[in-house]
């Protein structure tokens with residue numbers, strides 16, 4: 058990677074969706090331990106579905122368990138009332154709505170990073186996905202959103218939660234298949250896939266009866282950690298303890314289940330260097346790219362390296378001319 062990056066003096070790395078607390082430092086401390094030397098760290102507020110860093114500045118971008126969160130709940134889920142997410146009983150339109158939103162969001166994420174990353178920069182993304190099955194609506198019985206939906210149903214039955222509040226809730230989440238991820242990357246076109254792997258996903262189901270509590274409790278804690286703030290915003294905080302007690306119970310009923318549809322997807326990407334002209338920041342270089350386009354029009358074809366040299370020469374030329 059260092060050879061491909063021309064041995065830069067400093068390497069700029071971003072961890073997108075780093076959370077707060079202990080997890081925030083996991084990736085960066087790992088990198089720091091391996092590479093001694095001075096290091097400047099900063100936190101950048103904002104959504105990774107928007108621009109966060111200067112153009113052509115990042116050498117390596119990483120994101121762990123964050124990209125399955127969509128920028129918003131997709132439109133068109135009014136009829137998806139029996140569950141907070143896609144289940145076997147959802148309409149195909151629910152799947153289409155979720156897939157469309159994922160395609161839009163992940164495509165935007167790639168486009169934003171393509172502007173921020175240097176040519177040949179690398180990106181490693183880890184997120185929740187599903188193993189490919191013929192039925193895109195199928196989620197196994199121990200899927201965490203299915204268990205949340207069942208827990209909510211119990212609380213509605215007991216008169217603790219309002220049915221209409223439960224029916225109107227849908228998670229801004231999508232677990233894409235490997236093929237769906239590949240398609241968005243290829244359609245967006247800025248990154249080349251080095252590797253795309255599927256790994257197991259375990260929220261503690263396989264070690265339910267350990268010192269952390271009874272079967273299901275570990276899973277309840279994990280799901281509570283990632284969803285509590287969203288659920289409180291929708292229902293208020295009075296029902297949260299009761300909801301996750303129910304969740305732990307339902308999860309315990311599936312303690313022996315091997316989770317089949319939920320997987321971890323890990324994709325390693327390389328920033329291709331074929332569209333830097335699109336990203337050139339200043340008008341001067343944009344007009345230079347018009348000049349290059351005109352060379353192309355006259356069948357004078359240049360490789361990307363030649364175009365880059367051409368732009369550098371023209372920049373020097375204009376800079377000299379424009380000096381007061």
Ligand SMILES: C[S@@+](CC[C@H](N)C(=O)[O-])C[C@H]1O[C@@H](n2cnc3c(N)ncnc32)[C@H](O)[C@@H]1O
Nearest residue numbers: 074075076080103104105106121122123126283
């Ligand atoms: C499950 S945590 C993962 C935290 C950490 N990366 C890890 O692996 O332990 C998901 C994180 O993604 C962040 N996140 C979700 N959507 C985001 C967005 N659009 N922009 C930036 N961060 C986002 C959340 O705030 C949360 O901190």
